[in-house]
Amino acid sequence: MSSRDKNISVFVLDDEPIAVSIIEKFVGETEGLELKGSSTDPVQALSEIEQLKPQLLFLDINMPEVSGFDLLKTLGDNKPLVIITSAYPEYAIKGYKFEVIDYLLKPIPYSDFKAAVDTAIDRQKLLQKVQKEDPAGKNETNITDGFFLKVNKENIRVKPAEIAFIESLGDYVKIHFIGRSKRFLVARSTLSSIEKELPESEFIRVHRSSIVNISQIDSINGSTISLKKAIEIPVGKTYRQIVQKVFKDLAIN
Secondary structure, X not given: OOHHHHOEEEEEEOOOHHHHHHHHHHHHOOOOEEEEEEEOOHHHHHHHHHHHOOOXXXXXXXXXXXXXXHHHHHHHHHOOEEEEEEOOHHHHHXXXXXXXXXXXXXXXXXXXXXXXXXXXXXXXXXXXXXXXXXXXXXXXXXXXXXXXXXXXXXXXXXXXXXXXXXXXXXXXXXXXXXXXXXXXXXXXXXXXXXXXXXXXXXXXXXXXXXXXXXXXXXXXXXXXXXXXXXXXXXXXXXXXXXXXXXXXXXXXX
């Protein structure tokens, strides 16, 4: 199998030609991606996506005639992996209800693009592995059962409900627990890899280097989130609007 065959096929949809050009450029500069097609017309793109069957879709939301969400509804279970590209943070929560890989706010720096792509590549590898091992889809997993991390020579089960927050430490992650006798563990992994194991409705990325359990948050004040036990977590500038939107939606009017 050639390296080209291993690439993830990509389709780009945005009603702004300049936005399409930027993502196309990023795709061309990124190992592991192959541009399959692009469009500025969501109606035309729908038939092209169904025909080309790309594995990854970069999708704008606020488009004329057909919104990005309308397109995802039409594709249904046949939709590829999706990374939303939008200038509007208020669409983020709804976006994650469609199980998108990531939500990138315009203007998009390449570093954010690459981080999202790395997550997509990891997810695609996982899908391929599951399909290979269980082609009939008989073995279902429950995310609440948790996942395993190798710590030293021991595999330790981590349940999402036991996590207070997670920090990135370069090539390692530090997971802080709720109610465990051992308050934290450090394992060789990435924050993006851990993030895909967590229920999206219960956890939120608040910084490039931290994820928090929403149930553990006491308050949010500008660029800082206060957790129970007086722990403070900084909110990254990129994530600030999305975090504020989340808690606005959760607030009781």
